[in-house]
Amino acid sequence: MGDKYLPLYQYLANRNDATVMLDFEKIESIIGCKLPNSAYQYPAWWANQKNRHSQTGAWMDAGYFVQSVSFGKTVTFVKEAVSIQLTTKNVSETNTQHPMDKIALKVSALKTIVIEGTPKFDGENLDEQFHFIRKLSRTIGNISNDLSYLSCHYIEAFLNKNFKMEFCSVLTKAQGAAGLDVDEVTVDGQRIIGELKTTYPYAEYDLGAAQKNNFKKDFERLQTVQAEFKYFFVIEEKTFDILKEKYRHLLQGITLVLLPDALDDVNAVVCINE
Numbered sequence: 001m002g003d004k005y006l007p008l009y010q011y012l013a014n015r016n017d018a019t020v021m022l023d024f025e026k027i028e029s030i031i032g033c034k035l036p037n038s039a040y041q042y043p044a045w046w047a048n049q050k051n052r053h054s055q056t057g058a059w060m061d062a063g064y065f066v067q068s069v070s071f072g073k074t075v076t077f078v079k080e081a082v083s084i085q086l087t088t089k090n091v092s093e094t095n096t097q098h099p100m101d102k103i104a105l106k107v108s109a110l111k112t113i114v115i116e117g118t119p120k121f122d123g124e125n126l127d128e129q130f131h132f133i134r135k136l137s138r139t140i141g142n143i144s145n146d147l148s149y150l151s152c153h154y155i156e157a158f159l160n161k162n163f164k165m166e167f168c169s170v171l172t173k174a175q176g177a178a179g180l181d182v183d184e185v186t187v188d189g190q191r192i193i194g195e196l197k198t199t200y201p202y203a204e205y206d207l208g209a210a211q212k213n214n215f216k217k218d219f220e221r222l223q224t225v226q227a228e229f230k231y232f233f234v235i236e237e238k239t240f241d242i243l244k245e246k247y248r249h250l251l252q253g254i255t256l257v258l259l260p261d262a263l264d265d266v267n268a269v270v271c272i273n274e
Helices: 003-013 024-031 037-041 054-060 099-116 126-140 143-162 209-224 237-246
Strands: 019-023 064-070 074-079 182-185 191-197 229-234 254-258 269-272
Touching: 003 024, 003 054, 019 024, 024 074, 037 182, 054 064, 099 126, 099 143, 143 182, 143 191, 143 229, 191 209, 209 229, 209 254, 229 237, 237 254
Parallel strands: 191 229, 229 254
Antiparallel strands: 019 074, 064 074, 182 191, 254 269
16 A cells, blocks of 8 residues: 555554544545545545555555545545445446456357357348347447447556556546546646547548547547647557548647557657647
């Protein structure tokens, strides 16, 4: 958990109460310093994910879980035996099942469907073909959200590589939620914003009409929001090349990033200031 949050661990470890409510001022008094801005803004900072956040050990190692948070006011810890998994009403993910587990189950189900047999698509046996495709569709679901979630892992790695981040909330935002896909703050208070597009261009040498409209809305949002760093993340090389060639005028002051290539290739990061 690190030395910074050790006093909080010691405080909770010495408590036998089933529920402990502490206000932010009390927590800061215990650890001897102010909590980071992330603790005042992001539910994920308080998420019970010990393998991802160092501060989480301060309460989980002491046998507590965070039950709810009122930002800037109070945090309620509960003993592990009576802990309640966080819900959208307080701090947790909307589903207690980890997104990676959902993806794994989906892939496993798809394998099973294919192994069970694929009908011959020859214009005959329409019922069999229909039911097979419908089953595939139901199983695949919104695979775009799965792809976006996996892409967010690369965004987090990119930000941690290029900035000093105490906490990164990219992976905790619900896929498809309103607002910016990326809205982070570095340890020195600089704001980083960004949008992610996993789109593959419909046209051979350009985006499709609907794609253009969606992209332009994201460009406009990035242009109007104040931030020290602005990024537009894509995962398709074809999309990356089209944006460089045909949409530079809409990307002024924005850095175009091709993932995951940008983690190792400087040519996959283009700062457009022309």
